[in-house]
Amino acid sequence: MHYLQALESKSVYVIREAYQKFNGRIAMLWSVGKDSTTLLWLVRKAFFGKIPFPVMHIDTGYKFPEMYEFRDRLAKEWGFELIVASNKEQLAKGMGPSSGLKLDCCTELKTNALKQAVDQYGFQSILLGIRRDEHGIRAKERYFSPRDAEFQWDYENQPAEVWDQYNSFLREDEHYRIHPILHFTELDIWRYIQREQIPIVDLYRSNGGKRYRSIGCVPCCNPVPSEAATIEEMIAELETSTDSERAGRAQDKENLYTMQKLRSLGYM
Numbered sequence: 001m002h003y004l005q006a007l008e009s010k011s012v013y014v015i016r017e018a019y020q021k022f023n024g025r026i027a028m029l030w031s032v033g034k035d036s037t038t039l040l041w042l043v044r045k046a047f048f049g050k051i052p053f054p055v056m057h058i059d060t061g062y063k064f065p066e067m068y069e070f071r072d073r074l075a076k077e078w079g080f081e082l083i084v085a086s087n088k089e090q091l092a093k094g095m096g097p098s099s100g101l102k103l104d105c106c107t108e109l110k111t112n113a114l115k116q117a118v119d120q121y122g123f124q125s126i127l128l129g130i131r132r133d134e135h136g137i138r139a140k141e142r143y144f145s146p147r148d149a150e151f152q153w154d155y156e157n158q159p160a161e162v163w164d165q166y167n168s169f170l171r172e173d174e175h176y177r178i179h180p181i182l183h184f185t186e187l188d189i190w191r192y193i194q195r196e197q198i199p200i201v202d203l204y205r206s207n208g209g210k211r212y213r214s215i216g217c218v219p220c221c222n223p224v225p226s227e228a229a230t231i232e233e234m235i236a237e238l239e240t241s242t243d244s245e246r247a248g249r250a251q252d253k254e255n256l257y258t259m260q261k262l263r264s265l266g267y268m
Contacts, residue, residue: 004191015046018125019047022124022176028055029129030055034189035130035181038192040080040129051078051079054083056117059085059113060086060105060109062220067201085120097217102220125175125176129181131183131184132182133186143180144176147175190235206227
C-alpha cells in the first residue's frame with residue numbers, strides 16, 4: 001500500500017468513528033487553508049462524496065479576499081451546509097489585530113466565536129485539520145481530545161489512545177476536538193493534494209517571487225520568498241527547506257509559550 005493511502009485510511013477511520021459516536025451533534029471546522037481543505041476532502045471520501053454534517057468557518061473579518069471567494073465557491077460546488085460564525089459583539093467594539101495583544105484578538109475572534117457557535121448549535125464534537133508537526137504544542141494532541149465547559153484543554157491529563165481505541169465519554173458541558181490528520185506532515189499534505197488534485201487557495205502559489213505557506217488573518221500573515229507556483233514545485237522546495245512552516249505568522253502569537261496558552265484556553 002502506498003504510504004499516502006495508509007495515511008488516508010487512518011484519517012477516514014477516525015472520521016467515521018467520530019461520526020458514529022457523535023452523529024447529529026458533530027461539525028467540521030474549516031479554516032479554508034490547505035490542511036482543513038484536505039480534511040474536507042477526506043470527509044467526502046469517508047462518506048462517498050457527501051459531507052453529512054455542517055461545515056463551520058470562524059470568520060474574524062480579517063481573512064484574505066481570496067479565502068472568502070474560495071470558501072463560498074467550494075461550498076456551492078461541493079454542496080455542503082456552511083455555517084459562518086463570528087463574535088459580532090467584539091467586532092462591533094473594534095476588536096482586531098491592531099487593537100491589543102494578538103492573544104486577546106485570537107481569544108475573542110476565534111476561540112470565543114467558536115464557543116458561541118458550539119453553544120448555539122449544541123455540537124458535542126468538532127473536526128479540525130491540525131497536524132502534530134505544525135507546532136510543538138500540537139504534538140501533544142490526541143485524535144479525540146476533550147475540552148471542558150470553559151473550552152479549556154488539560155494537555156497534562158489526556159486520555160490514552162491504544163490500539164485505535166478512542167475515548168468519547170462526555171461530561172456535562174464538555175465537547176471533543178477530533179483531529180483526523182494529526183499523523184500527516186506538511187509534505188504529506190502537499191503530496192496528497194497533488195495525488196488527489198484537491199483545490200487550494202491561490203495564495204499558496206508564488207506571485208512575484210513570494211508565496212504563503214500558512215494563511216489566516218491578513219495582518220498576521222506574511223509571504224515567504226519562493227518561486228514555487230505549482231504543487232510539484234512546492235513539494236520540491238519543501239524537500240530541501242529548513243524554514244518553519246509558520247515562519248510568516250506574527251511572532252508574538254507563535255512563540256511556544258503563547259501558543260500553548262492559546263490552545264489551553266480553547267484556540268484551534
